[in-house]
Amino acid sequence: MMKNVNLSQLKKVEIILEGEHQEFATDLLDRAGVKGYTIVNNLSGKGRHGFHEGHLMFNEDAVLIMIIAAIPEELVEPILEGFAPFFNEHSGVVFVSDIQVTRLVKFKN
């Protein structure tokens, strides 16, 4: 039995895009109500990523970042909708997966 930890079922969103668009992406997350995120810097990438048909997704020299956020399920849809016009113009991709996150419970005694 876990006394000090709880697991919350959330969605993990991983947004891969060119680093120059970081502020656009984090502003969008902020406005959607996402309370925090973690960024992996200096990724490299290649190709169409298997699901972005018709043109190269990234050229090999692009500096990419991955923004990771854990969000309630009801935020997934507005965030994807918010990114859709951006991804009509720019390269990138969003992964969505199920995760459990520790919700920390303070000792109270």
Place this chain on the structure above:
Amino acid sequence: MMKNVNLSQLKKVEIILEGEHQEFATDLLDRAGVKGYTIVNNLSGKGRHGFHEGHLMFNEDAVLIMIIAAIPEELVEPILEGFAPFFNEHSGVVFVSDIQVTRLVKFKN
């Protein structure tokens, strides 16, 4: 039919915390019986991460790391319990998700 590979159902644990606490975290994993891990260095982060209420999770200048480990399900609970007192004092978060991992089978002939 896969002759040379097997997939084991494990849990992926991703621990994001300030880099200065790396040794604490890896020691805890070692003592819990985790046999290996991979570390992503030099992350950046911001905000309360959506589930750590009441104070900022990271300030923007903190150097963060993410420790990734693939562990049997029965280790998830003791590890989360082990981290609970730490996260009462320090910023960070743990993600838990389902993964399949290749268990490598040597050719024998």
Place this chain on the structure above:
Amino acid sequence: MMKNVNLSQLKKVEIILEGEHQEFATDLLDRAGVKGYTIVNNLSGKGRHGFHEGHLMFNEDAVLIMIIAAIPEELVEPILEGFAPFFNEHSGVVFVSDIQVTRLVKFKN
């Protein structure tokens, strides 16, 4: 209702191996029909990773990379089969998990 985005159910493959073998791995992915991938550079790792029995998986000084690709389920098996002989000789691991990926639909009007 999501008008501009669709989610496709795919498999996320995360391949962790020593950086010197990057080209081998990406060539294998290319030949398997994977259309793109993202690479996280300069990971560090330790230990047997919990599933590679009998010898250390990485020494602590190895420069590791993680190659991330989102692929259709039917490509998982041939890719794992393709990597099996490599992992008989070299350290590394492959994680497989379920993800949903935005399939971007262009505005047409």
